[in-house]
Amino acid sequence: MSYKKRLSLFILLDLVLVFSAFLLSHLLVNDTVAITQAFILSSILLIAMYIGFSGLYKLYKKAWEYAGVIELLIILKATVLSITAVLLMQTVVTGQPLLRVMTVTWLLQILMIGGSRFVWRIYRNQKHHYRYDHKRTLIIGAGSAGTMVARQLLNGSDCALKPVAFIDDNPHKHKLDILGIPVYGGTEEIVDAVEELDILKIIIAIPSLSKKQVNRIYAECAKTEADTKILPMIEDLMTGKVSVSQMREVQVEDLLGRKPVELNIELLSETLESKTILVTGAGGSIGSEICRQLVKFNPSEIILLGHGENSIYNIEMELIHEYEDTEIRFITEIADVQDAQKMMEIMYEYKPDIVYHAAAHKHVPLMERNPEEAVKNNIIGTRNVAQAASWNGVDTFVMISTDKAVNPTNVMGASKKLAEMIVQGMDQVSNTKFVAVRFGNVLGSRGSVIPHFKKQIERGGPVTVTHPDMIRYFMTIPEASRLVIQAGALAEGGEIFVLDMGDPVKIVDLAKNLITMSGNSLEDIDIVFTGIRPGEKLFEELLNKDEVRSEQVYPKIYIGQRAELYLDEIEAIIENYSLMEKEYLKQKMLELANRTSVYQRKKSWPISS
Incomplete structure (x- = not known):
């Protein structure tokens, strides 16, 4: 009407x-x-x-x-x-x-x-109220958000959920009725409430929850067979972008033990606006997300460099479609970082202000079997891009590293540690500011454990975990990309930036969460322990004992103290790797990457926040 x-x-x-x-x-x-x-x-x-x-x-x-x-x-x-x-x-x-x-x-x-x-x-x-297909729903949180959810579920004709009880840890609300719905008890009574009230759906409706609290509550919900959802961001609800009928699944990133790192928007805008930026490995998980994050700061050009034509084409088409109304130019270059001459030509042609070096081999077992490829791509490739950047007057070079570079036990980690040394060595002789950014595992990136587990669950299991005590640090792809961009803005030269990644996560707990999130029970999908793979550690570190500095240069971001650089020895490996047996090459890389001593630097250290 x-x-x-x-x-x-x-x-x-x-x-x-x-x-x-x-x-x-x-x-x-x-x-x-x-x-x-x-x-x-x-x-x-x-x-x-x-x-x-x-x-x-x-x-x-x-x-x-x-x-x-x-x-x-x-x-x-x-x-x-x-x-x-x-x-x-x-x-x-x-x-x-x-x-x-x-x-x-x-x-x-x-x-x-x-x-x-x-x-x-x-x-x-x-x-x-009398719809036959209503699903009995338990709302966790009897505050303003939970009440808003209950009210919309009661009034909405487009949602087949019927709220029958609240759960809230405030004892003053227990046994009270809100909108005619009883507050059953605290979160420790979730399992009892689900069984007694025949609950089919659980909605977590407390926007102020920390990641640890979400993890704790989800652990209780996972003990039941009810389908658990989480309230969208309260801002999206209030602005009408989503309704409470659009509850999303609980994601693994909701269960990380910390809040996401926020960006210094003002500093980044000043650093990136109207600049020419080159991203190597731009078709990869991290490289492509860096490009998505960069466009928010209105650079003049983003050069997408990668070896795989399909992945570069995909990110180019995505950016052109999403940001067709902007004046940003998206330029693609199909090139291999192992080609020094090509890197020099690209840098000379575009004269980028900032380079984000995300191209690398990262699969631990594959690099164990092919150490020479780790040398060519991770070490020589980094040197090629770094030298080309320096010789063509790039202002800032940011290399993406890994926590596996700390006390490395595998070829991939060793190659990244040696690449870090090259970058820090370049900083001593160049006007370009060279820095590295070190973080842990990235949720959902290509080849990471999450997609692997999901495929195993889709096949009906089993889910394979190497060891019951295996733990790792995790972060999301957007968060990792933001850290890289923020590090470039903070750079003075020579730093290794490290993210405070909160508490590490046990891989077996991650597997259990994914199984329950997929709607299966732990009885339906088996978890099988296969043993630690060559080069793997039970736990990863972000800084070794010689690198630790306690002060933060930005909320949740630290820098490590510089260690001695063995540039002559790295050059010897580069010159002779093709003549070495694989096992001997692995031994040389690991020995050099683990030979550390603190180096006192002449430049001011650390940078001020």
């Missing part, structure tokens, strides 16, 4: 109801109705005043299926003011206001007009 038709219908309804209330009040008070001039004037004024005040308070714009106390107060105001106006008119005209009649009229107006409005809401609620 159009707004004009709706408005006309409500005005006509109110005209009839107001007149009926006035007429009925005369019958109740006087047992008769005398159609006098005063009666007609009073009726017309009463109707006109009520409709006028209703329009003033925008009563006709209210959606009555969601009506509440506010709408009732508006009806009260409109009736009081219209009755008062009629009493004043009667006093002026006749000198005898009909106080008893107008009092009864006022009561009848509230009853008839309010009843006519709220009957629609009652009808809608009852119709929704």
Whole structure:
């Protein structure tokens, strides 16, 4: 129904109801109705005043299926003011206001007009209440967000969820009813509530929860067979981008033991705006996300460099489609970082201001079997890009490293540690600021454990975990990319930036969470332990004992103390790796990468925050 038709219908309804209330009040008070001039004037004024005040308070714009106390107060105001106006008119005209009649009229107006409005809401609620396909739902959190969820579920006709109980850790709310829904108890009673109340859905509706609290609550929910969802961001709900019927699945990143790192937007805008930026490995998980994050700061050009034409094409098409209204130029270069001449030509042609070096081999078992490829791509490739950047006047070079470079036990980690040394060595002899950024495992990146586990679960299991005590640090792809960009803005040269990644996560717990999130039980999908693979450690570190510095240069970001660089020895490996047996090459790389001593640097250290 159009707004004009709706408005006309409500005005006509109110005209009839107001007149009926006035007429009925005369019958109740006087047992008769005398159609006098005063009666007609009073009726017309009463109707006109009520409709006028209703329009003033925008009563006709209210959606009555969601009506509440506010709408009732508006009806009260409109009736009081219209009755008062009629009493004043009667006093002026006749000198005898009909106080008893107008009092009864006022009561009848509230009853008839309010009843006519709220009957629609009652009808809608009852119709929704008796839907046969309702899924009994438990809402965790009886605060403002949980109450908003319950209210929309009760009122919404497009959602087949029926809230039957709240869970809240505030003991003062226990055993109370909110919107007619009981507060069952605290989070320790989730399992009992699900069993006793036949719950099929659980909604976590506490936006203020920390990651650890979400993890704790989800662990309780995972003990049940109910499908667990989490409330979208409260900002999205309030702005109408999503409704509570669009609950999302609990994601693994919701269970990380820390809050995400926030960016210094002002500093980044100053650093990146109108700049030419080159990203190597731009088709990879991290490289492509760096490009997505960069466009927010309005650079003039982003050069997407990668070896795989399909992945580079995909990210180019995505960026062009998403940001077609911007003036940012997206330039693609299909090139291998092992090709020194090509790197030099690209740097010379585009003269980038900033280089983010994300191209690398990262698979631990594959590099164990092919150490020469780790040397070519991770060490020589990094040297090629770094030298080309230096010789062509790049302002800042940011290399992406890994926590596996700390006390490395595998070829991949050793190659990244040696690449870090090359980058730090370049910083000593170049006007370009060279830095490295070190972080742990990235959730959802290509080849990471999450997609691997998901595929195993889709096949019905088993899920393979190397060791029950294996632990790792984790971060999300956007968070890793933000850290890289922030490090470039903080760089003074020579730093290794490290993210405070919170508490490490046991891989077996990660596997269990993924199994339950997928709707399976731990009895349905087996977990099989296969043993630690060559080069793997039970735990990873972000800094070794010689690198540790306690101060943060930015919230959640540290820099490590510089260690001695063995550039001549690295050059010897580069020159002779093709002549070495694989096992001997691995031995040389690991020995050099683990030979550390603190080097006292002449430049100011660390940088100020």
